[in-house]
Amino acid sequence: MEINKDLIAASSTPIVLAILAEEESYGYAILQRVRELSGGRMEWTDGMLYPVLHRLERLGHAEARWEVAESGRRRKYYRITSRGRAQLAEERRQWQAVDATLRGIWGPLFLPVSAGQGA
Amino acid sequence: MEINKDLIAASSTPIVLAILAEEESYGYAILQRVRELSGGRMEWTDGMLYPVLHRLERLGHAEARWEVAESGRRRKYYRITSRGRAQLAEERRQWQAVDATLRGIWGPLFLPVSAGQGA
DNA sequence: TGCAATACCTAACGCTGCCATGTATAGTGC
DNA sequence: GCACTATACATGGCAGCGTTAGGTATTGCA
Numbered sequence: 044m045e046i047n048k049d050l051i052a053a054s055s056t057p058i059v060l061a062i063l064a065e066e067e068s069y070g071y072a073i074l075q076r077v078r079e080l081s082g083g084r085m086e087w088t089d090g091m092l093y094p095v096l097h098r099l100e101r102l103g104h105a106e107a108r109w110e111v112a113e114s115g116r117r118r119k120y121y122r123i124t125s126r127g128r129a130q131l132a133e134e135r136r137q138w139q140a141v142d143a144t145l146r147g148i149w150g151p152l153f154l155p156v157s158a159g160q161g162a
Numbered sequence: 163m164e165i166n167k168d169l170i171a172a173s174s175t176p177i178v179l180a181i182l183a184e185e186e187s188y189g190y191a192i193l194q195r196v197r198e199l200s201g202g203r204m205e206w207t208d209g210m211l212y213p214v215l216h217r218l219e220r221l222g223h224a225e226a227r228w229e230v231a232e233s234g235r236r237r238k239y240y241r242i243t244s245r246g247r248a249q250l251a252e253e254r255r256q257w258q259a260v261d262a263t264l265r266g267i268w269g270p271l272f273l274p275v276s277a278g279q280g281a
Numbered sequence: 282t283g284c285a286a287t288a289c290c291t292a293a294c295g296c297t298g299c300c301a302t303g304t305a306t307a308g309t310g311c
Numbered sequence: 312g313c314a315c316t317a318t319a320c321a322t323g324g325c326a327g328c329g330t331t332a333g334g335t336a337t338t339g340c341a
Contacts, residue, residue: 046256048298049328053172054260055298061267071319081263091298093321098297116306116319135268137165141173142261144200148180149254167329168297174329190288210329212290235288235337 044084051087055095057134060127063105067122070096096121104130163203170206174214176253182224182242183250189215189238215240223249 062068062076070092077087096119099105104127111117123131181187181195189211196206215238218224223246230236242250 044256044259046260047172047253049168049172049175050256050260051299052297052328053166053168054264056168057264058267061264061271064271065267069319071317077263080266081259084259085263088299089320090300090322094297097321114307114318118319131271134166135264135272137163137169138261138264140163140200140203141165141169142257144196144204145173145176145180145254145257147199148177148184152180152183152250153254171297171328188288189290190286207330208289209291209331213328216290233287233338237288 046085051091053138055087055091056099057131057138059092059095059099060104060123060131060134063099063121063123064128064131067120069118069120071118099127102130103127165204170210172257174206174210175218176250176257178211178214178218179223179242179246179250179253182218182240183247186239186241188240218246221249222246 058077058080059073062073062080068076070089073096074087074089074092077085096105096107099121100107103124105121105123107119107121109117110120177196177199178192181192181199187195189208192215193206193208193211196204215224215226218240219226222243224240224242226238226240228236229239
């Protein structure tokens with residue numbers, strides 16, 4: 044499924060924060076985790092993810108450290124901070140407010156017509 | 163509630179399309195309808211709405227016509243097109259895909275701790 | 282006359298994802 | 312040794328969008 048860029052922009056920060064809230068991770072693994080969590084419906088480019096991670100670090104929502112995996116490759120691990128957790132909760136509040144509004148309008152518009160009981 | 167600009171951008175098109183799917187409307191009334199539908203949690207500026215309406219018109223998702231209300235003021239009424247309804251359904255699919263992904267990550271993170279049954 | 286509400290429109294600015302590109306290492310096949 | 316793919320991170324230019332601020336015009340009220 045193609046997700047338009049505005050939706051990507053709106054969801055990228057809360058998704059990354061939520062993934063980091065599960066456990067610390069690094070860029071390449073986050074890309075795979077998003078694909079996995081969405082059931083393959085979301086495909087992120089690394090060109091959008093790394094700026095997100097750098098922003099999180101700049102804002103103090105995450106902390107980064109370099110590490111060398113057993114594979115020998117260097118990875119930049121990100122860990123969520125307490126400020127990041129607060130930000131995640133705030134993002135979640137906002138998302139749910141908008142989602143509730145959308146459901147409120149969609150509800151009457153997308154009623155199942157074929158339910159059988161309907162007038 | 164302050165909604166960040168990315169969320170505004172992601173939700174503005176589906177919200178406007180859904181409002182127009184209810185019945186044709188005009189800019190100023192849409193601003194009030196959004197505030198009403200969100201229970202006052204969302205406040206749109208007209209500076210972001212009018213470009214949205216023009217874009218919908220340009221893309222053939224809505225059609226506009228000028229009218230003069232009994233009040234004497236001129237209004238630009240927008241009506242959703244069949245292409246607009248298809249677009250609304252598509253926007254809804256995308257939103258729900260992202261919402262499902264977010265709920266999938268949030269679920270374990272925001273479990274009510276006091277539930278008692280939890281493992 | 283002055284002010285608020287109604288009603289529409291636009292321009293400059295900054296932010297953000299997209300896309301292409303670059304760098305570097307490890308593993309695989311030959 | 313060589314080519315190729317996957318892993319892993321980073322950046323720069325482009326286009327789209329909301330924000331902020333400003334503009335025009337009418338109606339209703341004091």
